[in-house]
Amino acid sequence: MSAPAPTLPAKLRPLAPVSWKTPIMLSVIGLLSLVFFGFAGSEQTATFGISTGGDVFTLPDLVVPGIATGIVLGLGMCVLAGYSIFLAREHRPTPGWVPMVFAALFIFAFLVWVVSGARTPQISLAGLIAGSVTLAVPLVFGSLSGVLCERAGVVNIAIEGQLLGGAFSAAIIASVTGSPMLGLLAAAVAGALVSVVLAIFSIKYLVNQIIVGVVLNVLVSGITGFLFTTVMQEDPELYNSPGRLPVIDIPGLSAIPIIGPILFRQSIVGYLMYIAVAAVWIGLFKTRWGLRVRAVGEHPKAADTLGIKVNTTRFVNVVLGGAIAGIGGSFFTLVAIDSFTKEISGGRGFIALAAVIFGRWNPIGAFFAALLFGFADNLQSILTIIGTPVPSQFMAMLPYVVTVFAVAGLVGKSRAPAADGEPYVKG
C-alpha cells in the first residue's frame, strides 16, 4: 500500500435523484431524427392512401413532402426532448405522455422518410395498419400466455412451442374432421398440453423454468417436424388441408375507414384476440382471482399464509396461458394460410416474449407492444415491395433491438413480478 492517498474520493458524484436517462435518450434520438429524416431526407413526396374500395366514405390521400415533414417532426421531437431536459433540471421526472408522443412522432417521421425515399413513394396506410393487426394476432395471444404465466411466477420461454403445437394440431384436426372450429379447439388443447409439461416439470419437479421452456420448444419442434414428414406429407389431402376460418364482416361498421377492417372485419381468431386481451386485463386487475394470481407471482409465501394454494394457482395459470397461446397458433394454419409447414411459427413466440417485457407484464401493454412488432413486421414486407433504402433485415431486427433497449432500462423501467421464475417450496 505505497500508493499515496487520493485527496478527492473518486466516487464523488452529483446527488441527482432524477434520472437523466430519458432526457438524454430523447435528445439523442430527436437530433438524429432531425438530421436523418429531415435535412438528409428525400426530396420526393410521400403518399399515404387512407381509404380503401369498400369504405362508406372516402378520405383523400395524405401527400406530404419528405424533407419538410421530416424537419417539422424532428423539431417536434427536439422540443419534447428539451421539455424533458427542462424538467430534469428542475428535478422533476418526465411525465409518461412525453415518450409516447415522442414515439408516435418518431414512427411517423420514419415512415415519411422511408416512403419518400422509395422507388414508388406510395403506400396504403389502411393496408399497413390492417396488415399490422393481422400479423400481431399470434403475437398478442402468445404474449397473453406469457403475461398469465409470469404474473403467477412461472417464466414461460415455451410460448414458441405453444404456438407451434397449436398450429400443428389446428391443421391436422381441422383437416381430419373437416371443421376449422374443431381445429381451433384442438389448438387450445395442444397449447395447454405443452403447458402441462412445463407446469409438471417446473412446479412439481422444480426443474429450472428457463431450461424446461427452452427444451420444450425443441421438443415441440421435433415432434411436429417428425409428424409433418411421416404423417402430413404422406397424405396432404387427408392430413394437411384444414381450410380457413371465414372472415366475419360486421355490416356497416366494417366500412369505416382504417378502424373498420381492424375491429370489424376479422376471423373468429381476430375477434377472440380482442376479447382475450380485455378478459385477461379485467381478470388480473379487477377480480378476486387476479388479486390472488398477482399475490402468488409477487410473494408466494404471503399468499400461502393466507390459505391461497400457490402451486395450484400457478398450474392453472400456466395451462390457461398455454391454451391461449395455442389458439394464437391456430392463426398460422387456419387464418394466414391453410396448411402446416415445419417451424411455421418462425420465432414469433420469442417476439411475443419480448412483447410481454416491453408491455411491462400488463395485457394491454403487451397488446400494444405486439401491435408495434406486427407493424414492424408488416412494414418490412411492404418496404421490400416499394423498394426502399433500408434493408428489410434491419426492419426485421427491430422488435429484438427494441426489446434489448427495453430490458436494459433505456426506455422506461420495467419490473417483473418479484417471484417470477422462483419455484415455490412450502415451508
Next chain:
Amino acid sequence: MKLELQGISKAFGSFYANEDIDLVVEEGQIHCLLGENGAGKSTLMNVLYGLYEPTAGRILVDGKPVVFRGPGDAMAAGIGMVHQHFMLVPVFTVAENVALGAEATKAGGILDLEVTRKKIREISDKYGFDVDPDAIVEDLPVGVQQRVEIIKALVRNAEVLILDEPTAVLTPQETDELLDIMRQLKSNGTSIVFISHKLREVKAVSDVITVIRRGRVVGDAPPEAETTELASMMVGREVKLTMDKEPANPGEATFKVKNLSVISSTGQRVVDDLSFEIHRGEILAIAGVQGNGQTELTEAILGIQDRVTGSITLEGKELLGRSVKQVLGSGIGFVPEDRTVDGLVPEFTIAENLVLDLYDKAPFAKGISMRPAEVRKNAESRVAEFDVRTPSAENLASSLSGGNQQKVVMARELSRPLRLFIASQPTRGVDVGSIEFLHRRIVDERDGGTPVMIVSTELDEVMQLADRIAVLYKGRLIGIVGADTPRDVLGLMMAGVSPSEAESSHQDNPDDMEGDFA
C-alpha cells in the same frame, strides 16, 4: 378462546425441531414463548398455524381437537399470525393486502375493496393505528407495515394472535407502542402468543412465560421471575450476562471517518455526515435499531456503496474510491451482517470458503493458477484453530450449523495480520456456546492492538463488547458514549434523543424506564 397443544412433535428427516410440546393459551392472556434463536419456537407456531403438519400430537380449540391442513383452516378457527418476516405483498396497497385471501366481491368475482377499506378504517380508529388503506405497502415504514399485519389478522376475526419476534425490527419507541397495542388487544379479549428471546419485553407484557430449549418445553415461569433465572432456563446452564475482559488499552487513532454521507439508490441520505475515530486496541460498537444506516456505513467502508462523500482513512490512507479488493488488501478484516448472503458461498466447500477473499493471493495462487494443496492445508489449520465442527474441510459450507458457519467467516477474516477488524452482527443466529467463543476471539483481536468496529442491534452484545458505544439514528451519529452508559439512556439515544437529554431524562425517573427497553 382457549388453545391447547398436546404432545406436539415436528421432525425434519431424523431431526426433531419440536419434541412432545404441551402448551395451553388461556383466553385473554398474553402467553410468551421464550427461547434462543433456533430453539424451535417458530417451527411450533408454523405447526399451530397449519403451515407445517405435526409429526405427532394434537391441537385443541376450546377443548375440541382440530386438524389444520393449511393456514386457511387455522384462520377459520380464529388463529392469526404476524410473521417475523412480514407476509405482505410489497407492490399491493394496504387494502389489497388485507383483502387477499378473504376478498369481498361483487357479481362475477369482481373485487369490492370498499368493504375492506371500511373495515381497515374501523380497526384503525379503534386502536389508533393511523393506516391509509390506499397506501402502497412498500412505501410504509416497518412499524406501520406491522400494524397492517395485525389488521390482517383482526379483519379475519382472530381470537388468538401469534406475534413472531415482533420487536426485532422496531425502535424502542415503536416497541413500546406495540406493547401497548398488545395490552389493548388483550383487554378486548384477544389472546396473544408472544414469541421472543428478549427478556425485558417478555417480562414487561406477559401473563405466563413458557421457556423452550432445543425443541422441548423446559418449564413455565411467572413474569416476575429473575432475568438471570429466565436466561439460564433458556440457555440450559448458568449464563454470564457480562463478559470478563481486561479494560481497553487504546493506542493512537488509526481509523478515521470524516463527514461521511451515503445516498441510497432511491435518493435518500442513509448515512448523514458521520465522523468518528477508532483507536488501536479498542472496540467501538455501533449501536442502533436495524435499518438506521449501519449496513450502509460498513458497505461504504468496504467500497460497495456508490454514492459516498466524505473521507475514510486507515493509517492515513484514503479508502474511499477504492475497490473492495484494495480495501481488503489494505488490511481490513470484514465480517458481513448476514453470513449466508454476504459471508459464505454455501455451495462451496469449507476449504474454499476459508480462502474466499484470499484465493488469488500467495500462497493460495501463483499467477492465475490456484494451489489446491495450500488451500487444503490452510483449511485444516483454521478448522482446528476455530473448532469448526465438521467431519472434513471438503464438506460444503451449507452442511454446517449457523454457529459453525460464522466461525468459518471469522476464521477467514482473522487469519491474517489486520489493521482494522469490522464485524456486523457477529453472533446473530448463533448458539450460546459459539457466541462466547466468537466474543473471546474479537476481544483477543483487540488485545493484539487492532482497532475493532462492531455493529450490532443487540444491546446486550454492544454492552458486553464495547469500550465505547456510538449510536446511530436515521443515519446520523447521536453520540459516542462510554460502555458504562445505562441501558435506558442508550435506548433513548437509539430513538434519536441526544445523549445529554437522554441522560437527564434518565435522572428524572429511572424507574419508569426500566423494563421497557430491550
Next chain:
Amino acid sequence: MSQSELSPGAPPPTHANTINEQQHGIWVRITQGPGLVSVLAVFVALVLGGLLIAATDAKVATTAGYLFSRPSDFFSALWAAGTDSYVSLFQGSIYNSRQGFAPFLETLTVSTPLICAGLGVALAFRAGLFNIGAQGQIIIGSIMAAYAGFAWHLPFGIHLLVVIFMGVLGGAVWGGLVGLLKARTGAHEVILTIMFNYVALYFLDFLLNTKAFQRPGETNPISPILDPSAVFPALPGSRLHLGFVMAIGLTILVAWILNRSTIGFEFRAVGANPAAARTAGVNVARSTILVMAIAGALAGAAGVAQVAGTEQVLTAGIAASLGFDAITVALLGRSTPWGTFFAGLLFGAFRAGAVTMQISTGTPIDIVLVVQSLIVLFIAAPPLVRAMFGLNRKSKNKPPKTPKHAAPAPAAPASQGGGA
C-alpha cells in the same frame, strides 16, 4: 429455521453404523447419483422416441388392424420399426460392415462444434448465467472467421490462425456485449441472448446479400469458398478435421479454468452467491463480462469449426440449430467440461447417424430433436426418472442442480444435518 441446533442434536455415529452407512452410501450414490439417472434418462428417451417412430410406421398400423387375431405380427412390426431406425442410427454414427469405423469419424466431425459451443454454455451456467445466445455467438464467429478466410489471402499456417482468432473474437464480442449490458443495466441475460440471436441471424442474412460477402455470380446468399490456407487440415477420406483436436484442447482449457484458476474460482463464486463474491472483493461486473466473453469465444470457436472445417463456406444456415443443441449438450453434461465433451459426442452421433437413418429407413431427422429434448427433460428431473424405475428413497429429494435453483426448503438442510 437456523441450523444452530442441528449438529448437537445428531447422535455420534457408532462404528457399525458407519460401515453400514458407507455401504448404503455407495448404493445410494449409484442409484441416486447423476450417473445412473443419466443412463436411464437416455434409455427412456430412446424408448419413447422408438414408440413415436413405431406409431407412425405403416406396417405397425396394418398389423394393429388384426392385433387380436395375430398379436405376434403387431409386436414384431412394432419392435422392427423401433429397432430398425436405431440400428441404422448406430450404423450411421459408429460402425457398419461396409464402411467400418468411417461413420465414427463423421460423428467426431459433427460433434466438434457441439462440444465447443456446449462448453460455452456450460461455463456460463457455472457462473450462474443462462447463455441461450450460443446461436448468435456462433453466427457472428462464423461471419468473422469466414470473412478472414475468403477475403484475406495470407500465407499458409498464419491464415488459419487468423481465421480462428477472428472467429473467437467475433463470438467473444457478441457474448461480451450481453455481459456488458447485464453488468451495467441489470437486464436479464436470457432475454438479451434470445434477442441477440435474432439480431445476429438477420445480420448474417443481410451480409450474405451484400457485395462483400456474396459469392460473385451467385444470386443465392452464399459466400465464396474459404482459401485452402484458411481451413483445418482434414483426415484423408473423411470430413474429420483438426478442429476436433481444438475441441479437445478447449475442453482441457475450460476444465483448468473452472477448477484450477483464480478466474474460475471467481466465476463459480459469482455463480453460486454473487453477494458473497462481491463482499469478498470479486469484481462481479467484470466477472460477468468476462464469463460471457469467454462463453461467446467458445461458441465462436464452434463457428470456426463450421466455416473452417465442416462447411468451408458461409451460408445463412451455417449455425443450423447448433446453439440450441449446445444448451442440451451442456445440460446433459451437467455443465462439467468433460461431461459436456461426452454429451457432445453422443448428440454428434445422433446427428451423424440420423442422416443415414433417414436414407435407409425414412425416419425423419426430427426424431433426434425429440430424443435429445426428452433426454434433457428427464435428466433435469431425477426424481421422475427414479420414480419410473422404483428407485426413490423415502427421504426428500433434492431439486436438481441448476444455475439459479430454488432456495432449498428448510426441510432439506435439516435432513442433511440430521444425517451428517
